[in-house]
Amino acid sequence: MAAPPRASSSRAAVQATNDDASASKLSCVRKGYMTDNYVQYFVRRPVKRSPLINRGYFARWAAIRALLMQFLSQPSSKRKQIVSLGAGFDTTFFQLKEEENAPDVFMEVDFLEVTSKKAMIVAACKETARHLDSPVFAPEKGEISSEHYKLFACDLTDTARLDAVCEKANLDLSLPTLILAECVLIYMDPEASRALLRWAASKFSNAVFVAYEQIHGEDAFGQQMIRNLESRGCPLLGIHDTSTLESKMNRFLETGWKRAVAVDMDEIYNRHIDPVERRRIERLEIFDEFEEWHIMQEHYCVAYGIIDENETFAGFGFSQISSES
Numbered sequence: 001m002a003a004p005p006r007a008s009s010s011r012a013a014v015q016a017t018n019d020d021a022s023a024s025k026l027s028c029v030r031k032g033y034m035t036d037n038y039v040q041y042f043v044r045r046p047v048k049r050s051p052l053i054n055r056g057y058f059a060r061w062a063a064i065r066a067l068l069m070q071f072l073s074q075p076s077s078k079r080k081q082i083v084s085l086g087a088g089f090d091t092t093f094f095q096l097k098e099e100e101n102a103p104d105v106f107m108e109v110d111f112l113e114v115t116s117k118k119a120m121i122v123a124a125c126k127e128t129a130r131h132l133d134s135p136v137f138a139p140e141k142g143e144i145s146s147e148h149y150k151l152f153a154c155d156l157t158d159t160a161r162l163d164a165v166c167e168k169a170n171l172d173l174s175l176p177t178l179i180l181a182e183c184v185l186i187y188m189d190p191e192a193s194r195a196l197l198r199w200a201a202s203k204f205s206n207a208v209f210v211a212y213e214q215i216h217g218e219d220a221f222g223q224q225m226i227r228n229l230e231s232r233g234c235p236l237l238g239i240h241d242t243s244t245l246e247s248k249m250n251r252f253l254e255t256g257w258k259r260a261v262a263v264d265m266d267e268i269y270n271r272h273i274d275p276v277e278r279r280r281i282e283r284l285e286i287f288d289e290f291e292e293w294h295i296m297q298e299h300y301c302v303a304y305g306i307i308d309e310n311e312t313f314a315g316f317g318f319s320q321i322s323s324e325s
Contacts, residue, residue: 011111013233017183018088018114023047024057025091033058033281037098041125042089042118051285056296058281059269060212063302064182066272067210068092070316071178072101078312079104081177085156085196086110086184089118093149097131102148103178107169109162112153115142119151145169156184157192159199166203176312177207186213187234190241194255197305201256206312209257210304215264217243221295245301252305262303263318266294272318 025039027049040046049057072080080103084090087108096102108115119139122128129135133147142153150169154161166173179200185193200209216222217239226236242248245262252260269278287293306313 011113016232017234018110019043021057021183022089024049024053025061028054028057028061032284034061036091036095038091038094038128039089041128042091042121051287052289052293052296054285055281055287055293056265056300059265059273059297060182060300062273062277063265063268064180064210064212066318067208067302067304067316068178068180069101071176071208072096072103074176074312074316079172079175081105081171081175082107083171083177083179084108085179085181087151087180088114089121090182091128094128094131097148104175105148105150105169105171107150107152107165107171109152109154109156109165110142111155112142115151115153116140118142119144122151156188156196159195162199163203173203174205177204179204179207179209181209182212184213185211186236186238186242189237193238193241194251197252197255197257201305201307204307205309206307208304208306208313208316209252210302211248212300212302213248214239214299215243215245215248215301216299222299225299245303248301248303249305252303255305257305257307259306259308260303261317262301264298265300265302266297268302268318269297 022039022043023046025036026043026046028034029036029039031054033054082103084107087110090108093102093106116139119137119142122144123137123139132144132149135144135146137144142151144151152165152168154165156162185196188196197209200207214225214236217226217236226239229236242251245264248262249260263272304317306316308314
């Protein structure tokens with residue numbers, strides 16, 4: 001069956017999802033789901049999310065956090081790098097610095113409209129600026145350059161600009177590198193997202209690319225999800241190209257990644273998140289939306305591709321996290 005005609009995305013509308021994510025994270029933090037001492041500085045209008053949204057955002061955060069911490073704890077004599085594509089107002093670097101767990105380089109990339117605002121906030125806030133070594137702020141360019149933290153403006157469809165950004169950040173392309181893309185590829189035209197994955201696969205020799213995004217756009221819940229986002233001006237341009245877990249994995253394999261895994265969020269929440277932590281957050285709020293919860297979680301997934309010339313990531317993934325839990 002042919003996919004429906006592709007709509008066009010509004011950059012402003014897609015960028016607005018960044019504000020929604022930051023507000024959701026702050027709602028979780030204030031309810032005690034997680035600790036983040038920096039997200040408050042990036043939210044202009046705090047909101048109180050429903051228990052369903054709070055638990056869903058916690059699951060997303062916990063899934064990415066589990067892979068992130070596994071990457072940082074991997075035994076290796078080499079330094080490590082994290083590259084966050086479409087990072088928005090994410091505060092992971094500052095939290096990792098506070099925990100004394102930051103990688104050697106943490107580079108973030110997003111549209112100029114986003115990075116310029118972030119650069120101004122980071123520069124003006126002493127709580128964030130104190131974590132940067134010899135920073136150079138250039139808000140008009142949407143840039144911050146410091147020893148360990150780099151922020152650059154770039155349209156992710158422009159791989160030539162991405163090459164220049166990597167060079168400017170002094171990335172060592174042979175180092176173990178974790179690439180993050182949370183709700184990024186799904187908003188891109190399929191050809192553009194595949195070009196980005198192909199670029200990353202050709203650029204890094206020891207890397208894992210982690211993507212969090214929607215699946216199952218073909219059923220009733222998925223169709224409603226698509227309509228809701230289209231009404232906001234940010235259609236899921238990639239949902240019909242990779243609507244299943246298998247297609248998420250195949251996209252990695254077809255663009256040069258050697259191994260690929262995709263797991264839906266319902267399985268991740270029940271099998272790959274620390275059960276003690278899961279029981280703790282389930283006591284935070286009265287919750288009775290169980291049917292909607294499972295359906296919603298089945299429509300999101302984490303997929304990752306691995307290129308591993310030196311077997312740096314031999315034990316990486318959710319199966320390892322399950323055994324540890």
